[in-house]
Every structure is written in structure tokens, then in C-alpha cells.
Amino acid sequence: MDLQLMEKQLKAVSDSNRLTLLSCLKSAEVCVCDFVDILGISQPAVSQHLKKLEEAGIITARKVGTWKHYRLIENQTPIIRAVLDELEERQACNCGTGTSCD
Amino acid sequence: MDLQLMEKQLKAVSDSNRLTLLSCLKSAEVCVCDFVDILGISQPAVSQHLKKLEEAGIITARKVGTWKHYRLIENQTPIIRAVLDELEERQACNCGTGTSCD
DNA sequence: TCTATATATAAGTTAATTATTATATAAGAG
DNA sequence: CTCTTATATAATAATTAACTTATATATAGA
Numbered sequence: 589m590d591l592q593l594m595e596k597q598l599k600a601v602s603d604s605n606r607l608t609l610l611s612c613l614k615s616a617e618v619c620v621c622d623f624v625d626i627l628g629i630s631q632p633a634v635s636q637h638l639k640k641l642e643e644a645g646i647i648t649a650r651k652v653g654t655w656k657h658y659r660l661i662e663n664q665t666p667i668i669r670a671v672l673d674e675l676e677e678r679q680a681c682n683c684g685t686g687t688s689c690d
Numbered sequence: 691m692d693l694q695l696m697e698k699q700l701k702a703v704s705d706s707n708r709l710t711l712l713s714c715l716k717s718a719e720v721c722v723c724d725f726v727d728i729l730g731i732s733q734p735a736v737s738q739h740l741k742k743l744e745e746a747g748i749i750t751a752r753k754v755g756t757w758k759h760y761r762l763i764e765n766q767t768p769i770i771r772a773v774l775d776e777l778e779e780r781q782a783c784n785c786g787t788g789t790s791c792d
Numbered sequence: 793t794c795t796a797t798a799t800a801t802a803a804g805t806t807a808a809t810t811a812t813t814a815t816a817t818a819a820g821a822g
Numbered sequence: 823c824t825c826t827t828a829t830a831t832a833a834t835a836a837t838t839a840a841c842t843t844a845t846a847t848a849t850a851g852a
Contacts, residue, residue, distance in 0.1 A: 589776045591709060598704035598773070603840085604697050620799060633841055635800055654798045654849050670772035671700070674691045705810085722829060735811055737830055756819050756828045 589665060593645075600644035601671050605629065606637050610660075612680030613647060614672060617659040626680055691767065695747075702746035703773050707731065708739050712762075714782030715749060716774060719759040728782055 601607060605627050612618050612626065623634045638658055641647045646668055649658045664672065703709060707729050714720050714728065725736045740760055743749045748770055751760045766774065 591706065591777075594773075594776060595704060595706050595709060598700060598709075599839095602697060602700035602704040604693065605840090607693060607697060607700075629840090630842060631799070632801080632843085636840075639800085651799095651849090656799060665776075667769070667772045667776060670769045671696075674696060674767075674769060675693075701809095707810090723827095731810090732812065733829070734813085734831080738810075741830085753819090753829095756826095758829060 594667065597644045597646065597665060597668055600640050600646060601668065606641060607675060608678070609637060609641065610672065611675040611678040613658065613660050614675060614677045615679070617657040618680050619655045619657050621655070622680055696769065699746045699748065699767060699770055702742050702748060703770065705739070708743060709777060710780070711739060711743065712774060713777040713780040715760065715762050716777060716779045717781070719761040720782050721757045721759050723757070724782055
């Protein structure tokens with residue numbers, strides 16, 4: 589595994605906000621709006637965190653109307669797999685409950 | 691695994707200089723003086739990197755005269771084990787060749 | 793088309809990291 | 823005891839990262 593990619597992925601996951609995002613994504617797709625509530629930071633800050641995880645090849649997204657749903661990619665590197673294994677699953681998303689996105 | 695420890699360990703390994711230190715430590719004990727040559731940064735900078743790895747519970751040290759030899763601890767967490775598995779071993783140390791420490 | 797909502801990007805600020813230089817500590821050699 | 827060498831700590835400068843506010847883009851709906 590390339591040392592540069594390794595560093596990039598490790599930097600991407602070495603932040604408590606982003607680890608929280610990943611623990612939510614373990615079990616389900618989550619949309620950006622839900623993360624704003626969970627982390628208690630501004631929407632642009634959330635977008636920037638998600639971008640970092642996406643650029644590191646850890647998550648991906650699909651558009652659903654005006655919403656954007658993020659999820660883990662399928663084939664993670666061994667290091668990211670180990671990180672995900674250590675993270676507790678966290679129920680995060682209101683998606684489907686009708687309160688926000690769906 | 692505690693989220694705080696996890697973040698601390700991930701921060702400790704998410705730096706290319708420190709990843710290089712670890713790749714040297716995979717195969718052997720290494721003393722500080724050798725790392726200065728390898729990384730091409732100042733001796734205090736090396737000390738600070740080693741301290742960060744030590745505080746994260748990844749490496750430990752023993753004194754040998756005025757030298758200090760660092761090595762990996764035996765029981766690594768799953769994440770750090772995954773990181774070490776991905777790192778290529780690197781021959782780093784002059785120890786034993788008589789050029790510097792021994 | 794105009795408006796409202798969700799998300800992204802840009803610019804700027806604050807905070808955290810990583811480096812440097814200077815100095816302290818500790819051990820061995822003379 | 824003094825000098826030298828190896829390492830650590832302190833203070834500080836430089837770089838990078840994370841957040842905020844303001845603005846842009848894109849989509850849905852009236």
C-alpha cells in the first residue's frame with residue numbers, strides 16, 4: 589500500500605468528528621442534514637469533513653433530489669477496515685422517519 | 691476500544707515522518723541519532739515525534755548509556771497492527787555496525 | 793420564472809501541529 | 823570536576839487544519 593494514500597486515509601480518520609460520522613455510516617446511509625445535528629457544527633463544516641473522507645476513498649455519495657446521501661464504499665483498505673471494526677455502530681439518521689430527508 | 695485512545699493513536703500515525711519511524715522499527719530497535727539522518731529533520735523534532743508515538747502507547751524505549759533505543763511495544767491494538775502490517779520494513783539502523791550507537 | 797431548501801465552495805480567522813533555535817539534563821571519558 | 827556526546831524540554835516561528843460567515847449551485851415546488 590502506497591505510503592501517501594496511507595497517510596491520507598489516516599489523516600482522514602484521525603479526527604473525532606469524522607470518526608463519529610463513520611460510526612453513523614457503519615449501519616446506514618446518512619444525509620448531510622442529519623450530521624449537522626449530530627456534530628453540532630455548521631453545515632459547511634460538515635461538508636468539508638465529508639469531502640475529506642470522500643477524497644480519501646472511504647465514503648461515496650448519491651444524490652436524492654436536493655439531498656445527498658453518504659455511505660461507506662464497499663472495499664475498504666485493511667487499515668480502514670480495522671478502524672471501522674473498532675467503532676461502535678451509532679444510530680444517526682432520521683431518514684425514513686419523515687422528520688427531514690428520506 | 692475507547693474513542694479517545696483511538697483518536698490519539700490515529701493522530702500519532704497520521705504523519706509521514708512518524709510512519710517512516712514505524713517502518714524502521716518493524717524489524718529492529720533504533721536509536722534516536724539514526725532517525726535524525728533518516729528523516730532529515732532536527733534532533734529535537736525527532737524527539738517530539740518519538741514522544742507522540744510513545745504517549746499513544748505504540749513504542750517504548752530503553753536507555754543504553756547516553757543513547758536511547760526505541761522499539762515497538764509487543765501488544766498493539768488492532769488498528770496499529772493493521773498499520774504496521776501495511777508498512778514496508780525498512781532497514782534503518784547503524785546500530786551494531788560501529789558507526790554510531792551500538 | 794420565482795422562491796425555498798439542501799449542499800458545496802470561497803474567504804477569512806482561530807486553533808492545532810510541526811518545525812526551528814536555544815537551553816537543560818544525564819551519562820561516559822579524561 | 824570538567825568536557826563531550828546523546829537526548830529532552832522550552833520557547834517560538836511557520837505551516838496546516840478546522841471552523842465560521844457569506845455566497846454559489848442545484849433541485850423541487852408554487
